[in-house]
Amino acid sequence: MNDSNLLDRARALDLADPLREFRAEFEMHDDHTLYLDGNSLGRMPKAARDALFNAIDAEWAGGLVESWEKWITLTRSSGDAVGAQLLGAPAGTTLIADSTSVNLFKLASAALDSGIDRKVVVTDRHDFPTDRYLMERLASARGGTVRWVESDPIEGLDIDQLHSVLDDEVALVCLSHVNYRSGAIADMTAVAAAAHEVDAFVLFDVSHSVGSVPIDVVASNADLVTGCTYKYLNSGPGAPAFLYVRQDLIEAFDAPLPGWFAQKDQFDMGPSFAPAPGIDRFQVGTPPILSATPIPVSAEMFERAGMDQVRNKSLALTDLLIELFDERLTDLGFRLGSPRDPSIRGGHITVAHDEALAISVALRQYENVVGDFRMPDGIRLAPVALYTRFEDIAEAVIRLERIMKSGVHLTVDANQRVT
Ligand SMILES: Cc1ncc(COP(=O)(O)O)c(C=O)c1O
Structure with a gap:
């Protein structure tokens, strides 16, 4: 499947996603970044900002010690x-x-x-x-x-x-x-x-x-x-x-x-x-x-989302990621570092590679794909059901492939810290 067909297919999956409305409840600083690090630090819900401002203004600044009644x-x-x-x-x-x-x-x-x-x-x-x-x-x-x-x-x-x-x-x-x-x-x-x-x-x-x-x-x-x-x-x-x-x-x-x-x-x-x-x-x-x-x-x-729906979507996202891994990444030196069996597969997928650290750095630096590196050779990619789209998974794999084919990862300073 070429890139454009793949993206069309992913967008169709997004349209049919019962959790698709939740994405708008999160802060998205820019649309180009593909954030796949929610298993490290999740995206900010917009309602969290409102709750924090209320806690700061009304409860801390306003109520001061009286607010301990609530706290x-x-x-x-x-x-x-x-x-x-x-x-x-x-x-x-x-x-x-x-x-x-x-x-x-x-x-x-x-x-x-x-x-x-x-x-x-x-x-x-x-x-x-x-x-x-x-x-x-x-x-x-x-x-x-x-x-x-x-x-x-x-x-x-x-x-x-x-x-x-x-x-x-x-x-x-x-x-x-x-x-x-x-x-x-x-x-x-x-x-x-x-x-x-x-x-x-x-x-x-x-x-x-x-x-x-x-x-x-x-x-x-x-x-x-x-x-x-x-x-x-x-x-x-x-x-x-x-x-x-x-x-x-x-x-x-x-x-x-x-x-x-x-x-x-x-x-x-x-x-x-x-x-x-x-x-x-x-x-x-x-x-x-x-x-x-x-x-x-x-x-x-x-x-509101329901954990069953969250799990269903999470598995559908990691299924797609594994399918694209098989199609596009195995010939580029990647190994799957996560279970294929959905009954023992959690929310993230690790792809292993001998150059994993350099690839992680290049992904962030050149392609705005944020996953993370874990010793010794893993790149963790965590699609999060409440805000990751199927399109993001397709696009992340396309960008990862592009990094590998361009060889730009061989030029980065691999000693940079990737959390
Ligand atoms: C599995 C697991 N346990 C414990 C921790 C540590 O949590 P904390 O630093 O909040 O104590 C982490 C942090 O990433 C973790 O991934």
């Missing part, structure tokens, strides 16, 4: 909104707090210090660095160790392999739902069942799935979950993360970091710490109100 419950109400729309979580089990890294620390600490006489943490050698570093530190600080599972770098976790490292020494299994490099999905239900079979807790990092792949924390029987809000949830740079704790575990765990926001009767300013009832015990200190402000705005967009 004091923001982390819980926004947590409930994320829980309901994106996690399938009942009210009172999800909280907006801190960063994903800090929440991983808090949730894993709560599990490891819950009275079980075990010190082994199972995690994945190919997981995101922050998860690996934290699990190693948390295990060693308690005289324990990490036991590694070696997932396939492209196809992801093999559940039999997970079973083979589990026994009655394991306190906690900590894994990503969707791998940050390949986008492979781990089966949350099967992972949780495997962990529970040996009476271990299970903690999921859903940073790369939330807002892209449906999650049901109750049906999958997850114990603990955390994830970022600035990726597919489009809540802005540094927006705080969410955490979820299974309802019947909340009161069984002590506050992992006993700051005053985790304290029962916070404003009594009592002499000693007692954990707040409910999910509030997983707070620590004053939440970043301005940074949290776009989160309920985003949750409301997902409520």
Whole structure:
């Protein structure tokens, strides 16, 4: 198919897209840039700007300290909104707090210090660095160790392999739902069942799935979950993360970091710490109100879009990307770094190439295609259902092909940082 036929076909898919109206709800600075990095930082919803201006003008400048009447419950109400729309979580089990890294620390600490006489943490050698570093530190600080599972770098976790490292020494299994490099999905239900079979807790990092792949924390029987809000949830740079704790575990765990926001009767300013009832015990200190402000705005967009529709479109976008990869990129030295099987494919596609870093730089510099580079040889391309068009996918592949055929990537400074 030539370029013009391909673009016509992609435009027809856009016309038939039930989510096409959502794109207009996002800020598009220029029409020429193809933004395929929403799994790193999502585009800004226009309604986020309105919410932020209101928080700045009316609540901060106007209300000043009086606004704490509203702000004091923001982390819980926004947590409930994320829980309901994106996690399938009942009210009172999800909280907006801190960063994903800090929440991983808090949730894993709560599990490891819950009275079980075990010190082994199972995690994945190919997981995101922050998860690996934290699990190693948390295990060693308690005289324990990490036991590694070696997932396939492209196809992801093999559940039999997970079973083979589990026994009655394991306190906690900590894994990503969707791998940050390949986008492979781990089966949350099967992972949780495997962990529970040996009476271990299970903690999921859903940073790369939330807002892209449906999650049901109750049906999958997850114990603990955390994830970022600035990726597919489009809540802005540094927006705080969410955490979820299974309802019947909340009161069984002590506050992992006993700051005053985790304290029962916070404003009594009592002499000693007692954990707040409910999910509030997983707070620590004053939440970043301005940074949290776009989160309920985003949750409301997902409520209107529906996660099933989001997943359907996301798969259709990555299907098209894989089809074009097969047709146009394999002869140019690219390898597919993501699963073909849609049942284990998350929201982004990684294409691997020996010159991946230089190609990433050239794509941004010469063709305004924004994906990102991940060591050692991956270019991640993340089409986002709420704002990426099928036409963008077709056009991105056309531009990528053009870079390769011109050889311009061989002339760029490949040491430039590509986030
Ligand atoms: C899978 C995963 N986990 C955790 C993090 C870290 O999140 P934060 O820097 O907000 O703690 C990231 C960041 O990109 C991530 O991709």
